[in-house]
Amino acid sequence: MGLQVDIQSIMSALRGGLLQQDRLLKLDTPLPADTLIVSRAVGHARLGRDVEWTLDVVSTVSNLELKALIAQPVTLWIQQGDGGYRPVHGYVLVVRRLGSDGAMTLYQLRFTSALHFLRYRRDERYWQDQAADAIIADVLNRHPQLQGRFRFDLSRKLPTRSYCRQHETDWNFVHRLMESEGLYCYWEYASDGSSQTMVIVDALYATPAPFDVWFQRQGTHVEADALGHWASSRVLQSAHHTTRTFDYKNPSTPYNPKGTTLPTRADQGELPQQLEVYEYTGAYAYAEHERGESLSQIQVEEWESRAKRFHGSGGVRAIDAGRRFVLHGHPEHDRDRAQQREFVAIDVQWTIQNNVAIPDFRFPHSLAEAPEFARAASGGQAQTVMHADGSTGFYHVDIEAQRTTVPYRSPLEHEKPEMHLETATVVGPSGEEVYTDELNRVKVRFHWDRQNDGDERASCWLRVAQSDSGSGYGGVHLPRVGEEVGVGYFGGDCDRPIVLFRVFNGKTRPQWHSNGILSGFRTKEYAGSGFNELVMDDATGQNRAKLASSVGSTALHLGYLIDQQGNLRGNYLGSGFDLRTDHYGAVRANRGLYVTTHAKGAASQPLDAGETQRQLESAGSLMDTLSQAGVEHHAEGLDSGRAALKSLLDATRLDAAGAVLGGRTAGGGTGKANAFAEPVMMFGSPAGIGLSTQQAAQIHADQQINLVSGESLHLAAGKSLIASVAQKLSLFVQSAGMKLFAGKGKVEIQAHSDNVEVTAQQTVKVLSSGAGVEVAAKDGILLTSGNAYIRIKDGNIEIHAPGKVDVKGAEHLFAGPQGTHYPLPPLPQGELIGKHSLRFATFGADQLADDIGWTNKPFQIVNTASEVLAAGQIAADGRLPRTLVDAAQTLVLKVGTGKWETHEVVAETPGSEPADGPSADPAGIAAAPSAAGAVVPPPGMAAGSTLGGAGESLPGSSEHADDADDAVRINSDATLSPQDDPYFLPAEEQEGQFIDTQHLAALLTQTVLEKVSEGEQ
Template sequence: MSTSDVINRLLNQSRYRLDVLQSPAFLDVLRFEGEEQLSKPFEYIIHVTSTATDLTAEQLVLKPATFTMQAPVFDIAGVAEPVRAVHGVIQHFSRISTSADQTIYRLVLVPRVALLDHTAKCALYLNQSVQEVVEKVLRAHGLEGPDFEFQLSRQYPARELITQWRETDLAFIQRLLAEVGIYWHLEMDTRLEHDVIIFADSQQQYKFGVRLPLRNQAGMSDSGTESVWGLSTQHQVVTQQVSTRDYNYREALSPMDTTASAAGGDETTTGEVYQYAEPFLQSGSEDGVETGAFYARLRHERIMNAQKTVTGHSSCPHLAPGQVLEVDGTLPSVLNEGILLTGIKTYGSRKSRFTAQLTGQPYSETLCFRPVLPERPVIAGTLPARVESTTKGDIYSWLDNQGRYRVKLDFDRDEQEQGYACLWLRMAKPYAGDTYGWHAPLLDGTEVAIAFDSGDCDRPYIAYALHDSAHSDHVTDDNHTRNVLRTPSFNKLRMEDKRSEEHIKLATEFGKTQLNMGHLVDAERAQRGAGFEIRTDEHGVMRAGKGIFVSAEEQLKAQGKVLDMDPALGQIHQANNEMQALSDAAMQATALASDIQKQLSFVDNRLTQLQSAAILASAPMGVALTSGEHLQLAARQNLMVNAGNNADVGVMKNLFIGAGEALSMFVHKQDATLIANQGQVTIQAQNNAMSLTARQTLTITSSDDEIIITTPKKLTLNGGGSYLTLEASKIEHGSSGDMTIKCTNYLVPMVGASKPSDTPKFPIVTMENLTEENGKDFSG
């Protein structure tokens, strides 16, 4: 600063002074206009003159500065006494004009918080209160403890999510504070010489004790007295009450309707404002914080703030927003309690006196000032994000007990712990209900589109999932005719729509278990069959509690009843008729007949339309059962085997046929043959008689050895009435005719002889009475 500038400053008798830190030249105030409002940064537009003709922006912009309003009273050194000092920074600088002896500059002085308007971003704040978020934003801009102060009467709760969306930091904190009814103003710290932000939420934080007389302006002359004049009041009809409603899916059945009024019986109010989707989680009461009633009350207080307004003028430079001005003089009764100053515009120059234009509202103990609520940002459409788990690349989904996900929004630049970048989000689904719906879990890294309820930036949800370059789509131009639902572990439902090759595949990798239907193909899409296939490398079970019908009968185009079994039953009836005929023939031949009535009853009462839990299998051209080892057919009651032509049973080793009671083998027309090619044939009636009867010749032949007939008692041979009996002690021949013996020699040694007639002894066999696990007799 030059010597002439110092002399100019010392001798300056102007009522106003502007000091810019490290300014290279003295700036003499020519005129100024100032505007201050609650919950807004102040702005002073100051025109100055200087002998310096080429001041630069680097010398002034963003420099701390103080605008001082001085009284025309001087100390011994001839320096004017300061009345009020406004501290801030220079935000704007322009060079207006230059004359022979001076240059006019225009500077704009703002508080430091106004610089937040030059930072705009998108950000997320999790589990923090409004106060915590505002403090975090301020500190990010270098504002520390001495630079702001919260004088709050309420404790504000942490919110799950607070979103800053394409807002400047200033607009963001103004919106947050206005939403919960916190207003703020600026005070000057004379010791540290900087501005201080004061945050408040009730009338308790107003500045009281300001009193001025009501009279014509006297200016700031030596003999003048600071005063107020030109007071005017305005009244208008406003809404009588505010009702709110919201929906909180966390408590889906809880009522969320509230109504509040700050009118207090005022008869100049009428009507109702109904606000849907205020950002609250419970209806609560007006005494609660961030409840439905709380927001309804705030909204009505904002409306009531506009019911009665006051304007006027003053010559007092000490007045500031947030003060309650008491005026001495005759006033309307509405102003008896004072005037809350909400805005001030000031003017002054070298040639004109200081003037303040006042805006305010009548002070009320029941009605607090609330900032105007800015529009909440609306996020139209969706935003990209990725699902997150606590483990990178987790092979399983990370969900909470409500089936919600954590995501990392693509716009979020903050570094957070893996899996904790956002709150739990619901996922929209095509189908949902009480413990039912459609939910395919999303894995870490999956791209999702985040939508917002009514565009509300604080109410996100997962709209849908998408494929991307890192997570390729499983349906592309290579398989564009296929509809595929496939999980990360390759559980799959595939539906092929290619004409004449339509098929469905339902498969899991465990045991390669599959259901294939239609045009069956292999991995290279070559046909390997048609129809359907059920296969697995593990166990397979087919279970139906009311019965199973398996049929190879054709049913064209799936036309017909599900249990259309007439062809199968026709075959069974035909077989039963044949069995009835055989059974009747056996009875005529005194053979044991079949239990044909049980077969008929089984068909009519159980198989027909599956009236009982039975299995009916039918094929018009044949059925084959084969086993690499064992094949077992078992029935607790009857086993029925019918064949219209031949029945063949072949056994390469042993064949056992056992009957607990009787065995009957009946041949109607041709031979009955029992042949042992190499082994013996043994026929025994171990504990009863045996009959061999033939209508014609009965032949007993040993082709290469003797025939032995043995009995321990008596053997009788009878032919045509002649007989031969052999007993232990005699032999008797008898005939009514001749007896001829033809032989070369007939020897009678006259000595008795006999051979042993040993015969095997057979025990009486008993069988254990076998039962099933259910206790029923297995034999029926």
């Protein structure tokens, strides 16, 4: 009956709206007022974390729809010591119906801050070039409960992050960002209890101003808004924090690593110095040292914050996580300085029994036992709160605090997600097929990306792992826009992606497939269909390799040659190698070239030309034999050709030792191999060499051409065989005779400046099978044998004989005088002009001759035999006379008198000059086919210095001139032509062409000369 009276009184109070008036706890919900009355409450809040309250509430409504309260805002009001109320705003997380006694029903609500919604949202997103606070704000604004209800109160500007990815819940993402930057949050509540604000700070002084809290010993048995218990603790922490990182844009070295080392505070006690935390913070965790120290400082400050903590309990109503307070009345702290008595609440736990007269329901999961545990923990000295109606409540708070003189950092509890391999698509600007930078990085769009449509802003630059990457060596295979690539992560870090490889898919298909025996590399022409490829074919018994380019269908085909079209292996084409192109081709070997079909083993020396050398030696022996025979028969010898052949053979024999440069060779590469001493070209074949062209074939040599055949030398011409010889023609046949036939036309033999002699050991026959034989001479004809003769001369005929003169005939007519005129053809007269010319001159030579003091100095132009070809004094215009020679040779210009040392180098520029004249003389310098000059430094210029140009000086042989002092010597040993170099310029109204003085050293001769004075260089 008493209980029934109590319930009736409660229901009467509810109807009058008086049940929550002036109570320890009040509750506002979206339901009608006083629908839910708080019976008991347990709360927990932590600085930098969430706030959570669990409430036992009673109601006269037994059928509340629980889902009507889920995610709805509620406000719990806690009565303060001055009678006012402090609101705690939040959102309902859990609603339970615990039980009912018929008239009243017990419910349980759990509500948290708006931050709790972040636990229920997971996303795949990324940010580029944004700071952590901007990223956090972006995430928070995606939750309506937090839009406009958070703020940053920071002491410093946060650094920009080049790339930051979320691969987790919003809760973990926001918390790990805050922890990494040393940020934490506390909550502010609107005075009307209608909202909450998340305040994110990086220093304790940004939290609300401190209030006074008194310490009151237990046992006073009075209600007190004070702490009745206060204790302290200290825990062991690490002593040093050391980090290392690696920045690929600015790589560090073992001698200068990028890292930090920071100790903890000196007032932590005697910490063992070996308690170091050394960690690799990941790839390019920070670019600047200051940033690295800042990150380490956050870690060290988190240790220091945990090292010393204080724990208190009592009935302080105004306390909350993040609230600072000044402790008064504690005997251990009253003697401390004021700043040492200021604390901040890190963790706060509340246990409250409302001072309202409602039944003490004890259903499962209710909070009925929580106040009892709190009373027991406080030593039975409960802080009771009385109501005017006689109802008794209970309020107890436990706090964990630290001094505000020690920076606070949240524990690093929220880790980055560990990433695994995934794929993405390479992207770039619209219309671009290749998009990269100086490090061959690319940008990708991940398949999960909802932010980007596939342009160059889809990601940061990602490095691309290559099969072989090195400094100045390695391979490059750059993924192109639209291709799918595999993406990994350094250390599993979601902010450090790297492209590992490319993969085929339904859009990007392999070039060679199906049969499984074709492998290699193939590229694609930018914005086109061309390609370059290396194919390796592993068909059984048909191994081959092909290096090809689509330009000109150019290819080098090795091994078992087949016709391959894409993935199709076609017909057999042959075996060996095939180098072909539809365009041009060139083979260059600066130090010699050997082409042969003589069989050699795979390990033979490339320039082992023994077979060809022996063939040429055999040719030399044949030349020696025939030359000796020809000389014995008064023909010309083959000495000069034999000498040229010997010179060639000598040039193909050189013992080249393997390079010994130190370093590592694994014991290989030593010994000697045959090489060429000169850059000669040699062809050899055991079965024949064929040369053919549909047009003209040209063979030219500045010196000798030897044609040697062990058997016969056959010459066949479809039209004419024409030979022009500057000096002599000598033909010798040893045994089988010599024949000269004309099937049609005349046989003409003329000697324009000397005799024609026909000599035979036996009979000389002059026959005409169809007409007559005519013999005519201007000065006379003499026929003689056995001292008898017939002379026809000056209109007379003399017949003399020491013996009988026998004249027989049917008639003998001796009439008066009579004669006939026989016209003799005129023969051309003249000398063969020199076919090579040289003139030493320079562009602007008059000024040059003036400036360097050459004017009026003596000069000589000599050949290698020291024969003087020209001499005189240098004119004011600096030009020298043209020198004509019959054959290509080296000429030397000497200016002045003195001693010079000459260093020869190889000149590389060819040219020709057939005759004198403005267009025939290349720069007034060179004569075809081999003449060029090198100029020396003029007086006042350092010996050995170059005057500019494209050449490179290489030291070689040296020779000395034995003249008196102040001599200049210029060598000429190669050819140049205006077409070969842009520095040849025409001279107005002057014969020939000139060369710019500044390029004389390189273009004239490639020779550097050093002047040597008496006794010193």
